[in-house]
Amino acid sequence: xxxxxxxxxxxxxxxxxxxxxxxxxxxxxxxxxxxxxxxxxxxxxxxxxxxxxxxxxxxxxxxxxxxxxxxxxxxxxxxxxxxxxxxxxxxxxxxxxxxxxxxxxxxxxxxxxxxxxxxxxxxxxxxxxxxxxxxxxxxxxxxxxxxxxxxxxxxxxxxxxxxxxxxxxxxxxxxxxxx
Numbered sequence: 001x002x003x004x005x006x007x008x009x010x011x012x013x014x015x016x017x018x019x020x021x022x023x024x025x026x027x028x029x030x031x032x033x034x035x036x037x038x039x040x041x042x043x044x045x046x047x048x049x050x051x052x053x054x055x056x057x058x059x060x061x062x063x064x065x066x067x068x069x070x071x072x073x074x075x076x077x078x079x080x081x082x083x084x085x086x087x088x089x090x091x092x093x094x095x096x097x098x099x100x101x102x103x104x105x106x107x108x109x110x111x112x113x114x115x116x117x118x119x120x121x122x123x124x125x126x127x128x129x130x131x132x133x134x135x136x137x138x139x140x141x142x143x144x145x146x147x148x149x150x151x152x153x154x155x156x157x158x159x160x161x162x163x164x165x166x167x168x169x170x171x172x173x174x175x176x177x178x179x
Contacts, residue, residue: 010041017050026051026058033067045071049082056089061098064089068102077109084116091120094127100137115145123154131162149175 008016013036020029029051036043043051048071055064064086071078078086083106090099099121106113113121118141125134138155141147147155152175159168 008036008039008041010036010044010047013041014044014047014050017047017054021050021054021057024054024057026054026060026063029054030063030067043071043074043076045076045079045082048074048076049079049085052082052089053085056085056092059089059092061086061089061093061095065098078111080106080111080114080117083111084114084120087117087120087124091124091127094124096121096124096128096130096133099124100133103137113141113144115141115148115151118145119148119151119154122151122158126154126158126161129161131158131164134158135162135164135167 013032017029017032020026020032033043033047033051036047048067052064052067052071055061055067068078068082068086071082083102087099087102090096090102103113103117103121106117118137122134122137122141125131125137134155135158138147138151141151152171156168156171156175159165159171
């Protein structure tokens with residue numbers, strides 16, 4: 001576009017950043033976001049969501065959280081999918097404290113966590129060998145959303161790492177009963 005003297009707009013930048021996210025090219029996605037700002041094009045919530053998703057796929061939890069802060073500083077409110085991408089980025093690196101903090105912030109800002117939010121947070125606890133924290137999340141989650149296979153798998157794994165084999169077997173049995 002630039003070579004043909006066509007100024008990219010918010011939609012073309014967001015599409016390009018989304019394409020980077022699809023391929024896990026977080027560095028390029030962040031570069032495009034910066035280029036966008038330098039050209040005087042204001043990012044939208046969708047633009048930030050795409051960049052945070054790229055950071056998720058690239059396992060760059062720190063940059064994902066920085067983008068969340070930038071987004072809020074710009075007056076844009078992260079939605080469920082944006083939070084889920086940031087929590088997932090934390091999960092990939094076992095950053096359970098950051099994942100739990102994001103869950104808390106979601107609720108404080110009126111965004112209700114879903115099964116993806118909880119699954120990623122439980123998995124982050126599992127990766128950090130925080131089985132007790134994973135179990136607390138499991139109990140909390142059950143009050144709000146129905147677990148899926150990924151949630152069960154993360155909770156079972158956390159129990160296993162914590163030496164809670166009876167609890168792991170109970171969860172496996174429950175998972176089978178629920179189909």
